[in-house]
Amino acid sequence: MDNNSLADRVLEGDVRATARLIRLIDDGDRAARPELAKLYKHAGRAHIVGFTGSPGVGKSTLVDKITTKFREHGQKVGILAVDPTSPFSGGAILGDRIRMQKHFVDEGVFIRSMATRGKFGGLTGSTSDAAVVLDAMGKDIIILETVGVGQDEVDVAHSAHTTVLVTIPGMGDDIQAIKAGLMEIGDLFVVNKADREGTAKTVRELKFMIHMSSERYQASGWVPPVMETMALEERGIDELYTAIMDHRAHLMNNAPDEWRSRERRRLRNQVLDQLRDGVMERIIEKIGGFEALDDLIDQIIDKKKDPYGVNMELLQNIFGGNSL
Amino acid sequence: MDNNSLADRVLEGDVRATARLIRLIDDGDRAARPELAKLYKHAGRAHIVGFTGSPGVGKSTLVDKITTKFREHGQKVGILAVDPTSPFSGGAILGDRIRMQKHFVDEGVFIRSMATRGKFGGLTGSTSDAAVVLDAMGKDIIILETVGVGQDEVDVAHSAHTTVLVTIPGMGDDIQAIKAGLMEIGDLFVVNKADREGTAKTVRELKFMIHMSSERYQASGWVPPVMETMALEERGIDELYTAIMDHRAHLMNNAPDEWRSRERRRLRNQVLDQLRDGVMERIIEKIGGFEALDDLIDQIIDKKKDPYGVNMELLQNIFGGNSL
Numbered sequence: 001m002d003n004n005s006l007a008d009r010v011l012e013g014d015v016r017a018t019a020r021l022i023r024l025i026d027d028g029d030r031a032a033r034p035e036l037a038k039l040y041k042h043a044g045r046a047h048i049v050g051f052t053g054s055p056g057v058g059k060s061t062l063v064d065k066i067t068t069k070f071r072e073h074g075q076k077v078g079i080l081a082v083d084p085t086s087p088f089s090g091g092a093i094l095g096d097r098i099r100m101q102k103h104f105v106d107e108g109v110f111i112r113s114m115a116t117r118g119k120f121g122g123l124t125g126s127t128s129d130a131a132v133v134l135d136a137m138g139k140d141i142i143i144l145e146t147v148g149v150g151q152d153e154v155d156v157a158h159s160a161h162t163t164v165l166v167t168i169p170g171m172g173d174d175i176q177a178i179k180a181g182l183m184e185i186g187d188l189f190v191v192n193k194a195d196r197e198g199t200a201k202t203v204r205e206l207k208f209m210i211h212m213s214s215e216r217y218q219a220s221g222w223v224p225p226v227m228e229t230m231a232l233e234e235r236g237i238d239e240l241y242t243a244i245m246d247h248r249a250h251l252m253n254n255a256p257d258e259w260r261s262r263e264r265r266r267l268r269n270q271v272l273d274q275l276r277d278g279v280m281e282r283i284i285e286k287i288g289g290f291e292a293l294d295d296l297i298d299q300i301i302d303k304k305k306d307p308y309g310v311n312m313e314l315l316q317n318i319f320g321g322n323s324l
Numbered sequence: 325m326d327n328n329s330l331a332d333r334v335l336e337g338d339v340r341a342t343a344r345l346i347r348l349i350d351d352g353d354r355a356a357r358p359e360l361a362k363l364y365k366h367a368g369r370a371h372i373v374g375f376t377g378s379p380g381v382g383k384s385t386l387v388d389k390i391t392t393k394f395r396e397h398g399q400k401v402g403i404l405a406v407d408p409t410s411p412f413s414g415g416a417i418l419g420d421r422i423r424m425q426k427h428f429v430d431e432g433v434f435i436r437s438m439a440t441r442g443k444f445g446g447l448t449g450s451t452s453d454a455a456v457v458l459d460a461m462g463k464d465i466i467i468l469e470t471v472g473v474g475q476d477e478v479d480v481a482h483s484a485h486t487t488v489l490v491t492i493p494g495m496g497d498d499i500q501a502i503k504a505g506l507m508e509i510g511d512l513f514v515v516n517k518a519d520r521e522g523t524a525k526t527v528r529e530l531k532f533m534i535h536m537s538s539e540r541y542q543a544s545g546w547v548p549p550v551m552e553t554m555a556l557e558e559r560g561i562d563e564l565y566t567a568i569m570d571h572r573a574h575l576m577n578n579a580p581d582e583w584r585s586r587e588r589r590r591l592r593n594q595v596l597d598q599l600r601d602g603v604m605e606r607i608i609e610k611i612g613g614f615e616a617l618d619d620l621i622d623q624i625i626d627k628k629k630d631p632y633g634v635n636m637e638l639l640q641n642i643f644g645g646n647s648l
Contacts, residue, residue, distance in 0.1 A: 033632050040630035055378055128631075260625065267621045267631060272604070274635050279603050280596070282643050297591045301584065306364035307452075307591060308357050311598050318642075319606050 007038035010137050015110065018137050022112050025129045028277065036129055043135035046078070047248050050144045050160030052185075057166045058192045061231040062240070063145050064103070069241040070141050071108055078134030078142040079103075080127055081113040110134060125273030128159055128266065159266040161259075162247045164188045164240075167206075169198035184213070186224055187247050190240065194228035203228065220258050222250050283318060331362035334461050339434065342461050346436050349453045352601065360453055367459035370402070371572050374468045374484030376509075381490045382516045385555040386564070387469050388427070393565045394465050395432055402458030402466045403427075404451055405437040434458060449597030452483055452590065483590040485583075486571045488512045488564075491530075493522035508537070510548055511571050514564065518552035527552065544582050546574050607642060 006024075009017030024032040051059050063079060070077045103109040114127055131142050144160055165186035189206050191199055206226045210217065217223045225243055229236030251259045284290060299305040330348075333341030348356040375383050387403060394401045427433040438451055455466050468484055489510035513530050515523055530550045534541065541547045549567055553560030575583045608614060623629040 033636075037630055037632040040632065041627060044627070054380075263625050264618065264621050267624050268617065271617070271621065271624075271631050271634055274631065275607065275638055276600055276604055278635060278639050279607065279642065280600055282639070283599065283603065293592065293595070294588065297588050297595065300591050300595075301587050303365060303368075306361055307595050307598065308361040308364065310595055311602060312357075314599055315602050315606070318603065 005035060005038065007035040007136075010035075010039060010133055011042060013138055015107070018110065018133060019112065021133050022130045025126050025133070026114055028126070032129065036132060039132055039136040043132045046131070046135040046139050046142045047162065048131055048142045048144065048160040049244055050146065050163040051166060052146045052163065053166030055147060057168045058231050059145055059166050062164075062166060062190065062192060062229065062237075063143055065231050065234055065237045066240055066244075067103055067109060067143070069237055071106065073241075075140040076108045076138060077103075077110070078131075078137070078139035079109065079111045079145065080130050080134070080142065081111070081145045082127060082147075110137070110139065124159060124269045125277060128270040128273075131159075159269055161251060161262060162187045162244055164190055164244070166190045166192055167202065168193045169196040169202045187222065188240070188243050189224055189226045190229050190236075191226065192229045192231055194230050194236065195233075199228060221254055222247065222258075283314065286318065287314065329359060329362065331359040331460075334359075334363060334457055335366060337462055339431070342434060342457055343436065345457050346454045349450050349457070350436075350438055352450070356453065360456060363456055363460040367456045370455070370459040370463050370466045371486065371568075372455055372466045372468065372484045373568055374470065374487040375490060376470045376487065377490030379471060381492045382555050383469055383490050386488075386490060386514065386516060386553065386561075387467055389555050389558055389561045390564060390568075391427055391433060391467070393561055395430065397565075399464040400432045400462060401427075401434070402455070402461070402463035403433065403435040403469065404454050404458070404466065405435070405469045406451060406471075434461070434463065448483060448593045449601060452594040452597075455483075483593055485575060485586060486511050486568055488514055488568070490514045490516055491526065492517045493520040493526045511546065512564070512567050513548055513550045514553050514560075515550065516553045516555055518554050518560065519557075523552060545578055546571065546582075607638065610642065611638065 006017050006021045010021060021032060021035055025036075051063055053059050060081075067077050067079065103111060112130065114130060127144060131144070134142050163185050165188070167190070169191060189210075191202050191206070203226050210224055210226070214223070227236060227239055227243060229240060231237070251262070284293065287293060287296075296305065296310050300307055300310060330341050330345045334345060345356060345359055349360075375387055377383050384405075391401050391403065427435060436454065438454060451468060455468070458466050487509050489512070491514070493515060513534075515526050515530070527550050534548055534550070538547070551560060551563055551567060553564060555561070575586070608617065611617060611620075620629065620634050624631055624634060
């Protein structure tokens with residue numbers, strides 16, 4: 001291990017080295033890999049919390065306020081924003097970003113946004129890698145903020161230890177989306193902007209959905225609480241903090257199997273995601289780069305080839321034999 | 325070509341064979357591939373229209389009404405819904421689904437939902453394949469309905485000839501999302517529920533954003549119109565129909581380069597997506613299935629290995645040499 005490696009500097013808590021390594025990860029640069037291999041054995045201490053929900057539900061404000069709460073309890077926080085509407089990732093209006101500034105000047109908080117993925121996918125992989133870096137750097141809590149609608153974003157939220165699903169009153173379609181697939185990933189449900197009309201109804205609907213799945217929750221021993229917050233007014237934040245810590249204690253003390261199956265799922269996603277990226281990179285190299293690919297594509301457009309024949313050709317080229 | 329192949333029956337317009345083949349595609353079944361290879365040369369006639377936007381903006385109602393309009397003009401329509409909140413994909417409340425029933429009994433309309441993807445991704449690939457089937461089956465218009473927030477869903481919308489971005493008044497965060505990356509994929513912008521307060525402001529903001537990118541649009545010769553609709557009340561639907569047809573005529577008559585570059589992008593996504601799936605399938609086979617993968621994962625959890633070392637091992641196994 002050379003003395004000035006990025007990994008060594010990250011382990012010493014060097015902010016610039018950390019930022020540089022996360023940037024390499026986000027760019028899909030291979031130079032990040034040996035550093036990550038070094039850091040990996042130092043990671044595993046941080047608690048990863050995913051915040052996910054539709055645009056407009058106030059995820060970023062919640063993340064802002066809960067970060068303040070973590071800091072009050074002496075916990076160091078890393079925030080990875082993969083939400084194009086988040087002020088953390090530079091997408092929001094000026095006022096939102098100004099509100100975040102207090103965290104930007106706090107050395108106990110590290111904030112970075114992740115791009116919406118590279119050439120071959122890999123949002124889950126790169127976010128997991130960045131979390132490893134922040135973990136090894138000494139952060140106690142790592143927050144992943146994602147827009148919870150696309151599959152990629154759900155996967156990211158799914159790779160957290162504690163996943164917080166955020167909605168607001170009256171978002172009927174949001175509830176539909178939760179029903180349709182997000183339900184099972186939530187460990188905590190938050191109804192934000194809880195001074196709005198319809199709060200009681202939304203809370204009731206969520207509780208009913210949880211009740212309907214009670215068998216599954218009984219098995220894990222954790223029934224997701226439904227919480228009301230008014231993030232802007234800092235109401236419900238203490239309760240949210242307590243619930244996150246409760247869930248963490250539950251995973252660590254009462255549910256070692258649950259914890260292991262989450263780790264397994266998280267790592268499986270990470271390994272597959274990175275393998276996919278690595279394989280695709282090599283395949284493109286092997287066929288002669290993206291220009292060569294575009295030549296094949298042009299032949300498809302001109303109906304000289306079809307996509308399925310091209311796919312078979314490429315697979316045979318890599319694996320040999322009849323790969324149809 | 326055997327006489328009773330699924331492909332042959334699809335070419336004859338057989339609805340059950342079409343449903344069966346799309347099911348195979350959605351399941352990632354290899355049996356679909358030779359059928360697709362046969363169908364591909366018969367495809368290329370349909371116009372593919374993507375509808376994308378956040379949950380709650382009324383995409384499905386718009387798709388419902390515009391489908392009626394296409395039918396009035398004698399066009400056969402295929403609808404592929406990859407939106408978990410869409411009544412077409414079974415996610416919405418009963419009333420929505422009842423409204424759709426008239427299309428379900430119309431032989432000129434074929435509706436299927438696509439699952440949120442298989443083991444290795446592939447939403448773009450499987451949706452493109454399903455579009456090839458509907459195209460070869462004789463549909464004139466193929467509508468892809470997606471939730472426009474996740475990258476996968478954006479990729480699907482991006483694979484259309486004409487992409488319609490749907491929003492509603494007052495969704496400031498939605499506008500932020502559009503700014504942050506969706507802007508460039510829209511050919512038509514629709515502000516639905518245009519009787520709501522804030523419509524004029526939203527229209528103005530969208531027009532301003534388009535104006536700011538006017539250089540790009542001048543190059544392509546198409547400036548995206550911003551349209552107001554009230555889908556439930558069937559207002560603005562004629563104008564939307566005309567705008568879609570105008571964009572189609574523009575692509576076909578005035579912008580052959582633009583058309584080719586869209587086809588290239590669409591096919592590149594499709595080929596890469598399918599290649600990725602095919603490669604990952606073979607890799608998992610080669611290492612001994614998902615159980616063997618989980619053994620590796622357990623070794624990572626127990627810190628006997630790290631994800632980066634495992635990745636390298638797997639890549640070396642496939643490609644040989646030093647693959648770090």
